[in-house]
Amino acid sequence: MAFLADSIGRIKPSATIAVTDKARALKAAGRDVIGLGAGEPDFDTPDNIKEAAVAAIKRGETKYTAVDGIPQLKEAICAKFKRENGLTYKPSQISVGTGGKQVLFNALMATLNPGDEVIIPAPYWVSYPDIVLLAGAKPVAVTTRMEDGFKMKPEALEKAITKQTKWLIFNSPSNPTGAAYSRAEVKALTDVLVRHPHVWVLTDDMYEHLVYDDFEFFTPAQVEPSLYERTLTLNGVSKAYCMTGWRIGYAGGPEFLIKAMATLQSQSTTNPNAIAQWASVEALNGPQDFIARNNAVFKERRDLCVAMLNQANGIKCPKPEGAFYVYPSCAGTMERRTPGGKTLATDEDFVTELLEQEGVAVVQGTAFGLGPAFRISYATATSALEEACRRIQRFCGSLQ
Ligand SMILES: Cc1ncc(COP(=O)(O)O)c(C=O)c1O
Numbered sequence: 148m149a150f151l152a153d154s155i156g157r158i159k160p161s162a163t164i165a166v167t168d169k170a171r172a173l174k175a176a177g178r179d180v181i182g183l184g185a186g187e188p189d190f191d192t193p194d195n196i197k198e199a200a201v202a203a204i205k206r207g208e209t210k211y212t213a214v215d216g217i218p219q220l221k222e223a224i225c226a227k228f229k230r231e232n233g234l235t236y237k238p239s240q241i242s243v244g245t246g247g248k249q250v251l252f253n254a255l256m257a258t259l260n261p262g263d264e265v266i267i268p269a270p271y272w273v274s275y276p277d278i279v280l281l282a283g284a285k286p287v288a289v290t291t292r293m294e295d296g297f298k299m300k301p302e303a304l305e306k307a308i309t310k311q312t313k314w315l316i317f318n319s320p321s322n323p324t325g326a327a328y329s330r331a332e333v334k335a336l337t338d339v340l341v342r343h344p345h346v347w348v349l350t351d352d353m354y355e356h357l358v359y360d361d362f363e364f365f366t367p368a369q370v371e372p373s374l375y376e377r378t379l380t381l382n383g384v385s386k387a388y389c390m391t392g393w394r395i396g397y398a399g400g401p402e403f404l405i406k407a408m409a410t411l412q413s414q415s416t417t418n419p420n421a422i423a424q425w426a427s428v429e430a431l432n433g434p435q436d437f438i439a440r441n442n443a444v445f446k447e448r449r450d451l452c453v454a455m456l457n458q459a460n461g462i463k464c465p466k467p468e469g470a471f472y473v474y475p476s477c478a479g480t481m482e483r484r485t486p487g488g489k490t491l492a493t494d495e496d497f498v499t500e501l502l503e504q505e506g507v508a509v510v511q512g513t514a515f516g517l518g519p520a521f522r523i524s525y526a527t528a529t530s531a532l533e534e535a536c537r538r539i540q541r542f543c544g545s546l547q
Contacts, residue, residue: 157280161273162514163522166498170508180506181527181535186322187391188471188526190444192426193437196388199429203422212418215409216243216397220424223431224397227382231355232369234380236399242408243427245419247353247383247396252278253408254349254379254398255314259284264311268299269516270474272322272351276516284313288516293465293476297324297517301335308339312346317367320354323515323522324474325449325467327358330365337371347377353396356387356438358469359446376401386471387438388430393423445471448525448532455536456523459543471526474512477519483546491546494519504545505538 166184174180216224221238228234244250251274259265259282267275269288276286289307291297304315317336320327328336340346350367358364368378383396398405418424449466452473456464461479477497484490485500494511498521501507512520525532 154281154283158277161277163273163510166508166510169502173502173506173508178506180502180508181531181538182508183523183525183527183532183535184508184510186386186472186524186526188386188389188441189528190389190441192389192393193430193433195433196390196426196430199433200422200426203425208421208425210421212421212424214413214418215405216241216419217421217424217428220395220397220428220431223428224399227431228380228399232352232366232380234366234368234375234399237402239402240399240405241397242400242405242412243395243397243419243424244408244412245396245416246385246394247351247381248274249394249412249416249419250381250383250396250398250408251275251349251351253411254381254400254404255279255282255284257404257407257411258313258347262311263313264309266304266307266312266315266346267516268317268321270297270321270323270512270520271316271516272318273514275316275318285311287312290517291326293463293520296465296467297321297326297474298328298332299336301339304336304339305342308343308346310345312343314347314349315340316349316351318351318353319364320358320467320469321472322354322470323472323510323512325470325472327354327362327364327468327470330363330370333365333367333370337367337374340367340374341371344377347379348374349379349381352380352382353386354470355382357442357445357471359442359449360468362468364469379404384427384430388427389441390423390426390430393420393426395419395423395427444529445525448527448529449473451529451533452523452525452536455533456539459536459540460546461543462539471524473523473525474515474520475523476512477521480543480546481519486545486547494521497521501539501542505542507535507538507542
């Protein structure tokens, strides 16, 4: 439509949301569908956090707040960064938005000009390249390999950097692969960045707490303090605190950037929901022990998925360190035929046929920039997950 802005033509709807909607529609039509598309924990928000929200409503915390966060939440975020990441930020260096996604959006919109390049290791979270495109800049995907655990090598980073590079978007543990970089692996990348002072790091630490088998999380500015002045450390309460619907995300970074992001937010959404901000104060300051309990369940589910998927014909599934995703390759099923006579030419065919034949909704890898593969979110009931893996085995077994 000529009426629409050119920028809209540059972006597409999120593939993960599309799959979730399709699964929901099939379910509503009476089909037995197991949805493994959505990236959100199936656990409920802990009671102490809900109670803090109720108390905030009763106290009348129902008005506009400071645009980029109430002081109490900024203090809680500063304390979190100090306690968990060894990073010192002042409240004036903190931005709170409506989900990590808005904070990311603000940061990219506030910094990118046409011609700027943003390095994004692939597979990537679908929103990174599209927000960069919306800002009129150029996403530069650096494709990783399954054999390297889907982690970017320092040489690949070095090669992708040009004079136009503005940001590296770093995401560990990763959506969609679950790959998480060890301290040494982070250091190998920050060593490259030290040599290129014009490149900034936007580190998306959203899945920080979701790591298994004694894996230790490190964020770039912690590993290489000399990058502190050119790092935006992004995080949020959605995943670890089971608060996806509350919509609170935050970042710490240089004051001039935080200010620019607040200006942008002041002309778009204004403050994030006041009640959700108070709930987030409790999330960050309150008891943290449920995270370990949830992680024990997530780890069990990850192990179940990896074991069962590796028994499916034509599927190879590496075991990731974190998040709640696995990213199996379905290369071994390509060019094979379904009982209905459809030849699988792409991973999109694979996920479409899997949904049609077995009622299992997953997202095709090409949407995340690397296929043929698919992403499974294992943040769903263990029994449903087991049944879904059984159906995937049956689907793969039916291919000729
Ligand atoms: C890697 C990554 N970053 C950021 C987000 C945004 O989270 P939210 O906007 O719910 O805080 C998500 C959500 O799926 C994610 O997977």
